Amino acid sequence: MKRIGFLINPVAGMGGAVGLKGTDGKTEEARRLGASPQAQFRAQITLAQFSRQTGLGFVTCSGSMGESALNEAGIRGIQVLYHYHDESSADDTRKAAQAFLKSGVDLILFCGGDGTARDIFDAVGRDVPILGIPAGVKMYSAVFAVDPATAAELVTRYDTTSLRDSEVMDVDEDAYRHGELKTRLYGIARTPVLAGKVQASKHVFEEGDEERAKKEIARFIREIMIPDVLYILGAGTTTESIARELGVNKTLLGVDAVQNGKIVALDLSEKALWALLEDGQEAKILLSPIGAQGFILGRGNQQISARIVRKVGIGNLIIVATPHKLRETPVLYVDSGDPSLDAAFGETMLVVSGYRMAQKKCIYQPEKRKKV
Amino acid sequence: MQTKILLDEEQMPKKWYNVQADLASPLAPPLHPQTHKPIGPADLSAIFPMELIRQEVTTDRHIDIPEEVQDVLRLWRPSPLYRAHRLEKFLKTPAKIYYKWEGVSPAGSHKTNTSIPQAYYNMKAGIERIATETGAGQWGSAMSFATMLYDLECTVYMVRSSYTQKPYRKSMMHVWGAECIPSPSTKTNAGRSMLEKDPDTPGSLGMAISEAVEDAASHSNTNYALGSVLNHVCLHQTIIGLECREQLAMVDDYPDVVIGCVGGGSNFAGIGFPFAGDKLTGKHKDVDIIGAEPASCPTLTKGLFTYDLADEAGYTPLLKMFTLGHDFVPPSMHAGGLRYHGDSPIVSRLVHDGVMRAVSYHQSEVFDAAQTFARTEGIIVAPETSHAVKAAIDEALKCKKSGEDKTILFNCSGHGNFDMSAYDAFYAGELVDYEYPDALIRESLARIPKIS
Numbered sequence: 001m002k003r004i005g006f007l008i009n010p011v012a013g014m015g016g017a018v019g020l021k022g023t024d025g026k027t028e029e030a031r032r033l034g035a036s037p038q039a040q041f042r043a044q045i046t047l048a049q050f051s052r053q054t055g056l057g058f059v060t061c062s063g064s065m066g067e068s069a070l071n072e073a074g075i076r077g078i079q080v081l082y083h084y085h086d087e088s089s090a091d092d093t094r095k096a097a098q099a100f101l102k103s104g105v106d107l108i109l110f111c112g113g114d115g116t117a118r119d120i121f122d123a124v125g126r127d128v129p130i131l132g133i134p135a136g137v138k139m140y141s142a143v144f145a146v147d148p149a150t151a152a153e154l155v156t157r158y159d160t161t162s163l164r165d166s167e168v169m170d171v172d173e174d175a176y177r178h179g180e181l182k183t184r185l186y187g188i189a190r191t192p193v194l195a196g197k198v199q200a201s202k203h204v205f206e207e208g209d210e211e212r213a214k215k216e217i218a219r220f221i222r223e224i225m226i227p228d229v230l231y232i233l234g235a236g237t238t239t240e241s242i243a244r245e246l247g248v249n250k251t252l253l254g255v256d257a258v259q260n261g262k263i264v265a266l267d268l269s270e271k272a273l274w275a276l277l278e279d280g281q282e283a284k285i286l287l288s289p290i291g292a293q294g295f296i297l298g299r300g301n302q303q304i305s306a307r308i309v310r311k312v313g314i315g316n317l318i319i320v321a322t323p324h325k326l327r328e329t330p331v332l333y334v335d336s337g338d339p340s341l342d343a344a345f346g347e348t349m350l351v352v353s354g355y356r357m358a359q360k361k362c363i364y365q366p367e368k369r370k371k372v
Numbered sequence: 373m374q375t376k377i378l379l380d381e382e383q384m385p386k387k388w389y390n391v392q393a394d395l396a397s398p399l400a401p402p403l404h405p406q407t408h409k410p411i412g413p414a415d416l417s418a419i420f421p422m423e424l425i426r427q428e429v430t431t432d433r434h435i436d437i438p439e440e441v442q443d444v445l446r447l448w449r450p451s452p453l454y455r456a457h458r459l460e461k462f463l464k465t466p467a468k469i470y471y472k473w474e475g476v477s478p479a480g481s482h483k484t485n486t487s488i489p490q491a492y493y494n495m496k497a498g499i500e501r502i503a504t505e506t507g508a509g510q511w512g513s514a515m516s517f518a519t520m521l522y523d524l525e526c527t528v529y530m531v532r533s534s535y536t537q538k539p540y541r542k543s544m545m546h547v548w549g550a551e552c553i554p555s556p557s558t559k560t561n562a563g564r565s566m567l568e569k570d571p572d573t574p575g576s577l578g579m580a581i582s583e584a585v586e587d588a589a590s591h592s593n594t595n596y597a598l599g600s601v602l603n604h605v606c607l608h609q610t611i612i613g614l615e616c617r618e619q620l621a622m623v624d625d626y627p628d629v630v631i632g633c634v635g636g637g638s639n640f641a642g643i644g645f646p647f648a649g650d651k652l653t654g655k656h657k658d659v660d661i662i663g664a665e666p667a668s669c670p671t672l673t674k675g676l677f678t679y680d681l682a683d684e685a686g687y688t689p690l691l692k693m694f695t696l697g698h699d700f701v702p703p704s705m706h707a708g709g710l711r712y713h714g715d716s717p718i719v720s721r722l723v724h725d726g727v728m729r730a731v732s733y734h735q736s737e738v739f740d741a742a743q744t745f746a747r748t749e750g751i752i753v754a755p756e757t758s759h760a761v762k763a764a765i766d767e768a769l770k771c772k773k774s775g776e777d778k779t780i781l782f783n784c785s786g787h788g789n790f791d792m793s794a795y796d797a798f799y800a801g802e803l804v805d806y807e808y809p810d811a812l813i814r815e816s817l818a819r820i821p822k823i824s
Contacts, residue, residue: 224812350807355701356808356809357702358806359804359807360734361805
């Protein structure tokens with residue numbers, strides 16, 4: 001019997017869809033902006049795979065920090081080791097993780113973002129392996145499975161996994177909100193892996209020829225931009241260079257919209273994006289895979305939700321990335337939150353990597369998703 | 373079980389075959405880059421000898437190969453035709469696969485078939501020096517060898533990315549006494565202006581052509597030579613297909629499928645035109661003639677059939693051909709010889725008319741095919757040639773599915789002995805599958821000079 005300590009950060013990810021770039025200290029604001037809790041939903045995708053699984057025993061926290069989700073998934077024989085009161089906090093996460101550790105769990109499975117990973121690592125360090133179900137706004141840490149279904153696979157096949165060092169990253173949320181990506185290594189946890197199925201720690205490239213490549217990409221994109229079409233520019237420095245080529249300023253970490261070479265709106269929330277598209281506006285989405293993990297959707301661009309992608313059409317996604325970045329990302333990932341949309345991306349995709357040049361890249365499709 | 377099918381030296385063809393004779397209507401003429409009027413022989417005489425200009429436009433079916441040229445060609449010709457028994461067995465295909473091995477020439481590829489006559493005609497016309505360009509270095513080394521034989525000087529503008537990637541090609545040129553300069557260079561106006569625009573450009577065949585043409589046009593003792601694309605170049609290469617037809621007849625066979633890789637089109641023309649002629653004249657209506665090109669520079673499969681410049685700077689005539697636009701700089705892939713924005717006007721016309729067709733492949737799949745070939749037949753082919761190998765394997769596997777015992781012939785145009793770094797990259801998993809973003813691009817192709 002494998003003992004799994006399971007916890008959810010109930011508010012993780014709420015800031016993402018409303019453009020807050022993180023939920024730390026912003027829960028109320030996120031709620032006011034119309035954010036709904038994401039983590040329970042994300043956790044269910046993983047937990048659904050365990051309902052008929054024998055050989056797993058769960059210890060957890062009360063209520064929405066774990067107990068409710070396990071019950072909803074029909075998992076029996078759970079043991080609640082930690083009770084929290086009022087709104088759950090970072091302190092509750094730390095205390096729960098310590099309780100799991102004391103009870104001798106084999107693995108802590110959590111659902112949250114970088115902040116949650118950091119809090120759990122604070123409590124247990126390298127004493128017990130940890131694995132994240134991605135549900136936060138930022139997931140630069142390498143402790144996350146590539147998607148909730150893969151997290152389930154890592155748990156059910158725990159005996160065939162190996163452990164590897166995985167970076168827990170600390171992202172400065174205030175700097176991040178002001179357009180600056182400041183990540184620092186917070187610690188090295190241990191995470192179970194099947195080859196190629198845990199996010200490599202994200203990193204930002206700083207290379208001379210990167211700038212040249214970005215300019216080439218931007219020159220090409222400008223050349224093929226069609227009048228009156230709305231271009232939605234995702235986060236990152238490659239899409240930023242396109243804005244620069246057009247002579248406009250975009251936000252580094254936000255999602256912006258341009259049309260006929262001019263900014264329509266900056267730092268759009270999912271709702272605001274939706275509003276721009278509602279009258280049947282023809283649009284294309286320009287995205288760059290995020291960091292070394294190579295996520296097209298689901299990391300850092302959460303404003304571009306599944307319904308936005310469906311509205312615009314997968315065929316109108318233009319993925320851009322420099323050759324160097326593509327070298328570091330042998331496979332691209334899609335985790336839009338909607339597995340059938342993710343599956344619709346198929347197994348390869350063209351990524352524009354220069355002037356009139358693209359590269360054919362593989363898209364990771366888990367076995368389960370292919371059957372959808 | 374015969375493996376090598378060999379012709380005696382006396383059986384080497386004495387005439388080239390000119391497919392222009394069998395076209396239903398004449399080729400669209402080259403146009404002057406400024407006036408957009410058809411050019412005449414006088415327009416070309418500044419950079420080409422008169423005999424090559426005549427060969428460029430003639431519709432005579434056969435053209436004699438001069439004795440002095442035959443003497444040199446006999447150093448390695450007739451080249452062997454191989455039956456790929458081991459590859460067939462490995463693929464478990466009922467198809468018969470033959471390959472024409474052009475890697476036996478001193479420079480290691482088919483390019484010497486035209487560098488020799490080109491140097492010869494220039495020598496005859498009193499020219500003292502040749503300026504030319506090279507992509508991967510195959511043509512540059514072939515021309516260096518040829519100019520040495522006829523005591524001409526030679527300057528080769530080598531595409532910069534290849535210049536650094538393939539240092540030994542450069543060394544070969546030096547051994548044969550030629551000067552090799554990375555392009556774009558500061559030696560020409562065209563080169564200087566390209567460097568000003570983009571100091572870090574990897575270069576392209578189009579840029580190198582501009583430099584060589586400018587060099588030739590500005591020196592009275594110097595002519596220009598092109599290693600592919602032009603009609604006379606394709607003409608000289610037809611010796612490949614003519615020999616193949618004889619060799620296959622010796623084993624009582626005729627191809628159902630004929631394959632060559634395509635950059636500027638000359639080796640594909642060389643193996644394909646004699647069979648295209650058979651198709652055009654109704655002797656063998658069903659022969660399937662396939663050009664294999666890179667997905668990153670898919671001129672025949674994704675380009676437009678229109679008038680475009682043959683070079684970057686706009687010195688050359690406008691040719692009616694499949695093109696990706698003369699300002700297109702293909703990525704620095706390993707098959708440097710296939711990095712050309714346009715294609716031979718005759719090949720283009722025949723593809724446009726459905727006499728020949730084209731397929732395109734990504735880098736990693738062609739190296740995989742080349743590995744299969746090396747591990748069955750032994751020969752390590754050039755990255756360019758690996759496209760033809762891939763197409764031949766694909767066709768043989770189709771036969772395996774359908775149970776057909778087709779005869780497949782491909783041009784094994786050159787060895788890869790100087791391309792081992794490309795194979796290393798393949799084994800290290802570092803090959804990038806470049807692809808031309810066709811759907812996104814249609815708008816930008818509208819920038820090609822419009823000729824009605």
